[in-house]
Amino acid sequence: MAVILLLLAIAAVVYPLYFVLIASISDPNQIYEGNVWFFPQGITFEGYQRIFGDIRIWQGLGNTFLYTIVGTAISVTAILCGAYALSRKDLPGRKFLMLIFIITMFFDGGLITKYLVVRDLGMLNTMWAVVLPGAVGVWNLIIARSFFEQSIPDELREAAQIDGANDFTFFLKMVLPLSKSLIMLMIMIHVVANWNSFFDALIFLNDDSKYPLQLVLRNILIQSDISSTGTTGGDVASYAAAQRIAELTKYAMIVVSSLPLMIALPFMQKHFTKGALIGAVKS
Template identity: 85%
Template sequence: MTIKTASEPQRTLPASQTVAKRTFSLRDKWADSAFNIIAITVLLLSIAAVVYPLYFIVIASVSDPNAVYEGKVWLFPSGVTLEGYQRIFADSRIWNGLGNTVIYTVLGTAVSVTTILFGAYALSRKDMPGRKLLMLLFVITMFFDGGLITKYLVVRDLGMLNTIWAVVLPGAVGVWNLIIARSFFEHTIPNELREAAQMDGANDFKFFFKMVLPLSKPLIMLMIMVHVVAHWNSFFDALIFLNDDSKYPLQLVLRNILIQSDVSSTGTTGGDIESYAAAQRIAELTKYAMIVVSSLPLMIALPFMQKHFTKGTLIGAVK
């Protein structure tokens, strides 16, 4: 047996290969640096393109409209005034509309999320008879719609006109959200878990409430966030189905106030220039202030739900 007592000589690269290796290393380093600079620049520009319009609306809502027209307001407010907010909150319709919107949002979100969770879990069960036919009927509604007149006739015949249910029930189940929830249950809740629960004596309802729902927190938070935003910003169903002003949601109230401000400013006589300018000033202040008032509650609530919302958005992309 032969024992090596000396280490084998190390191989040395020729000088030309060493220089080429260093050249490629420098090129890779410069390429990485250039890519990072370009990526950071594009990201900062994208953030600015999203954040700055929101910031501009806020500072314009507390600035003199004349300064806004003249381009003096772009980074800091000019001629600070709260007249727009004072006029909005002095109107009792705002508080009534805010209360209605809270009711519609809470009730509509509860109905929609509950219906979607129950329906999606049932459709995810492979032992459910006729689930493919039901899913096909749901999908058909995504491509074929009866139209506004048919929707109005159905709501009228069901006796829901000028009631809270006319705003809550017609769009309670979104098919796309139903598909996302069904896919989540199919890929996240294994059949083995249900079989183990059945062996321990749990029925379907107990398994759903005790095991499925606790494991579906990202999905639930996603559904809640989507429907809260939808109901908070909704005004079209209320415009079509509600006749009583006291039942209008906030968005519809703000729309009516904005229309009245525009009509007041355009209806001023041409000879009274000062009155026309004052009406235009009030209309502009009201416009920016209304955007802030309608968007601020959601902007405050979003950071508290961002963690679960980010996880939930991956459901439709990965699951």
């Protein structure tokens, strides 16, 4: 019974993804008629041709890779350094600093305040407006701090100090090599977050050439919907063609935006499980 339930749960998760994949290369009319279940019908790659033929897609893809790499590097570096410092019992004001961080989990200044800060710092319409405001997640900071408290004993630091290592040397040569699971966990979390992020870009960027992929796909989808609904009612053939293109584009965009992460994440899954368990907060 447990195996059957598990298989049903897997099917409930996997089938929608599989359906989107086969729908992206199927004739929309076949989808409307309910003929697409397990195999594509009326195979066509028009949706992908239209997407990859748009220069905005390639610009957005390049921007997303840039934002993801830079944003992940900044976030992981800040979290590891901050969490290790907060894990040290000899840090002055350690409890007060942690309280300040925790308060930000429950109280937010709001979007207007955030916009004014970004504007006054001169980051509007730059990459930094996308990668810096949410660089440090407090919950990830707590997980990393708990990991260091549980996995890096004080005796190890004392032994390193006897051998002449200062705090920076100990952190770089001892702490980080012993924290590979945590590092991979943080990298995966922030890669996913940065790859899927679009709201900050929507608010802070006004140059189309700097839009990330998710925002570019959103704009293309909106344009497709407007084109399909804006067709005059008397021209049935034009309306049907526009609706067909909109449907093909919609499914193809889901695949294009999701496939890179779906390929990469299985290789990082073991690190995710191990890092999350080791860094779990214990009462």
